Amino acid sequence: MACGDDGKLSLDSIRDSLIRQEDTIIFNLIERIKFPINPTLYKQQLPPSNISGSLFQYLFQETEALQSKVGRYLSPEENPFFPDNLSDSIIPLTKCTPVLHPAAESVNVNEKILDIYINQMLPLFCTEADDDANFATTAACDIQLLQALSRRIHYGKFVAEVKFRDSTDEYKPFILAQDRDALMKLLTFEAVEEMVKKRVAKKAKVFGQEVTLNDSVEEVKGKIDPLLVSRLYDEWVMPLTKLVEVEYLLRRLD
Numbered sequence: 001m002a003c004g005d006d007g008k009l010s011l012d013s014i015r016d017s018l019i020r021q022e023d024t025i026i027f028n029l030i031e032r033i034k035f036p037i038n039p040t041l042y043k044q045q046l047p048p049s050n051i052s053g054s055l056f057q058y059l060f061q062e063t064e065a066l067q068s069k070v071g072r073y074l075s076p077e078e079n080p081f082f083p084d085n086l087s088d089s090i091i092p093l094t095k096c097t098p099v100l101h102p103a104a105e106s107v108n109v110n111e112k113i114l115d116i117y118i119n120q121m122l123p124l125f126c127t128e129a130d131d132d133a134n135f136a137t138t139a140a141c142d143i144q145l146l147q148a149l150s151r152r153i154h155y156g157k158f159v160a161e162v163k164f165r166d167s168t169d170e171y172k173p174f175i176l177a178q179d180r181d182a183l184m185k186l187l188t189f190e191a192v193e194e195m196v197k198k199r200v201a202k203k204a205k206v207f208g209q210e211v212t213l214n215d216s217v218e219e220v221k222g223k224i225d226p227l228l229v230s231r232l233y234d235e236w237v238m239p240l241t242k243l244v245e246v247e248y249l250l251r252r253l254d
């Protein structure tokens with residue numbers, strides 16, 4: 001959502017953005033799985049290193065701190081993984097009417113995303129579990145991918161806002177009653193979810209195919225398993241997006 005796009009806010013335009021973000025996530029996944037898991041990256045550092053936490057945490061925190069100086073977290077689309085570690089932006093905040101309710105700032109599920117990423121996603125997608133010692137490059141891929149996943153999942157705030165504006169009378173009683181289950185039911189579109197799962201599997205097949213100049217070459221295994229990408233969306237991306245939507249709506253009338 002660019003600054004000043006409030007007037008263009010519609011479920012179709014938000015869904016178009018989610019579709020475009022699928023490309024970013026799948027390309028970043030393909031990049032990350034070139035490397036093995038590299039477990040050393042995520043282990044707590046032992047002395048003599050003077051880093052607290054893991055190498056990955058150190059790189060990610062420093063990256064966020066640097067990016068915050070040039071205004072990354074002034075954007076309502078961006079949610080930090082380490083909010084306590086940020087610096088003030090040297091770029092002034094652009095004055096535009098906020099699209100989201102101010103309570104949006106308190107919705108952040110990045111801790112969950114990070115936990116799922118390290119403990120469930122990496123073992124599922126990376127074929128090799130060992131170290132190849134490419135720690136800095138691997139972490140750079142992790143950070144890009146996690147930021148893309150986080151942006152997509154927290155886009156749930158915009159989805160929820162547009163649904164609330166379009167159907168305020170339907171949402172309001174459930175918000176007043178703080179009824180999570182009813183809100184979840186109201187914002188769920190199963191047919192849309194089925195389309196998303198099919199589309200991301202198709203994109204994974206197309207983006208992951210080997211491109212050769214020899215037309216007679218038999219089809220080779222792609223760089224990424226389309227079924228795993230569909231599963232990623234089914235088990236984590238869409239459920240977390242819906243969690244963000246519910247959390248945002250529960251606070252929408254504060």
Ligand SMILES: O=C(O)C(=O)C[C@]1(C(=O)O)C=C[C@@H](O)C=C1
Pocket residue numbers: 015018159187188189190192193196237238239241242245
């Ligand atoms: O498109 C929507 O209506 C959304 O809320 C987004 C989304 C998704 O994460 O892709 C989540 C919930 C719906 O059931 C369908 C799709």
